[in-house]
Amino acid sequence: MHEIQSLIGGFQVALSWFNVLLMLAGITLGVIIGVLPGLGGANGVAILLPLTFSMAQQPGGQTSAIILLSCIYWGALFGGAITSILFNIPGEPWSVATTFDGYPLAQKGRAGTALTASFTSSFFGALIGVLLITFLSPIVASFALRFGPPEFFAVYLLTFCAFVGMSKGSPFKTIAAMMLGFALAAVGIDTVTGQLRLTFGFTELLKGFDFLIAVIGLFGIGEILLTIEEGLEFKGARAKLNMKVVLETWKELPRYWKTSLRSATVGCLMGIVPGGATPASFMSYGLAKKMSKNGDKFGTGVVEGVVAPETAAHAAGTSALLPMITLGVPGSPTAAVLLGGLLIWGLQPGPLLFTEKPDFVWGLIASMYLGNIAGLIVVLTCVPLFAAILRVPFAIIAPLILVICAIGAYTVHNSMFDVYMMLVFGVMGYVFKKLDYPMAPLVLALVLGDNAENGFRQSMLLSGGDLRIFYSNGLVGGMTSLALLLLFWPLISRLLGKVRGSKRAA
């Protein structure tokens, strides 16, 4: 097995003392970021990205840098569960389903059980996701080597249509937010013709908008403004986690193996599709409720109700990295930030990465295994410490986070204009969140806008302006059809619902 060999090589890279230390540091930092209001996986990684610039220039440093950043991501994923269970505050959208049973458990005084169950299932979900990446990504990458501009554009189309098809709210809001991202991505000098687009004579706009600034503003400042609206205090359950509780929970968990496997499968399938983590967690919660023997007890605090969404969310969060490393198309804002990191360090993500930088890719994959093991140990041993962070008064934590966001926004390009833009994006994030505009499509459109446009233009050049090039062979045609199906899915599902509804009425 070629993959196993490469993976062993990857472990040799990832297991140096320096990298293991970075892993632990990244996980710890990530959990803290995940626990703090206003800091999450995406903007936490975005803020810390500039600190890796000098690290990535040393030999082997790119691998160390990605290990640090991806471990922050794993840590933030673990951290989200802590706030959901103890404080009923979902740190990330896909932790919402965890609160359904996690918070009632904590109120019953079984916070330790809920936390152990959630961490262990997260770990299990992530493990399945990494296994998928290990064996599937080389295949996808070698397959994608044959992709031309139309195929790549079809992948982008699929990505963006998936957001419309998977969105819970109004599809028009998804489209509006996404197109806003595309428009902001177009600002500045057009790379093909050299013309100025949408700059309206402002020199500050020549460089265009950096999505890292948008991420820091939308998710960071916006989140702080939303949190402060609710008042200044967090009220949460106490967390006690000792070895006895952990072992007891571990004895109980194998009973839910069916739920775990089902949720992991749902998570992996949905995770590859962009925007899939949140629906995956809700879907597997729903499935578990329907198929479990004590489904009617769901929502009152059952362990199984924590296992299902956590497994799925982490399987999805992990497999979201698959399209990022194999195709260069990120599936979530955090994956997009990691992709941005790769570009800044001088790596071109995509199918060629596997052949040109095997050390990097397999080091990253190996670090996913190790990082999740390290993560499980760190969170199980340090929960009270992390929960204590949330008890630091808001009057200290809020200005501190704002300062960190400002520094993060400045360091991206050493530009104060960006810091002002961060505030603008912050207000936007606040209003958008309140009106249910989704932010992930906006960020991804801002990241991928130029690439998607180039793919489209090159395809049009190849075909002489004939749109039929997107149906010129089975592969691209299949992807385009799937994309269109997803795009019109809100409409189709409504029609289907009407047909079914009228049948029932008759």
Add this chain to the structure above:
Amino acid sequence: MQQEAQDKAVGSVRAWEMGVAVLFLVFGAVVMWDSWRIGARWGDDGPQAGYFPFYVGLFIVVSAVMILINAARMGAEAGAPFVTRGQLRMVLTVLIPSIVYVFLIDNPWLPLGIYVPSAIFIAAFMRFLGKYGWIKIAIISIGVMIAFFMMFEIWFQVPLPKGPLEAAFGYA
């Protein structure tokens, strides 16, 4: 009486929904107009620079119109307050100092750099929202900024904006 005033809505969900949609509409129209100006048609050598953004603008306009229609047809939940006066006050107590803070860092008259305004910013929050004593405030706000200074300027060598105080210590 006081409480009632705090609970008063600053605009309904519908009003805000429509306001944002109108902003989208205007933005989309501006994008279309500017793209048309630089050429949004098929040139001799393929699509012109404004081709792609023009359709992006068009999509924004169409979605905005649909959002407006949906907002107008919303049921009872549309009358709910978008934000109450008390909530908005809390939001502004964070937002306005943040703007002042960013302005203090860099302005044409007296750019203070990032460290001094950050310390003032943290101190102000602790004083006015947290009602802490001055000694605690000084320890935390100054201590945090010294830690940040060490981290960015010395360990990671990522230079941040600096002002007269840093210059007095020989860092410019």
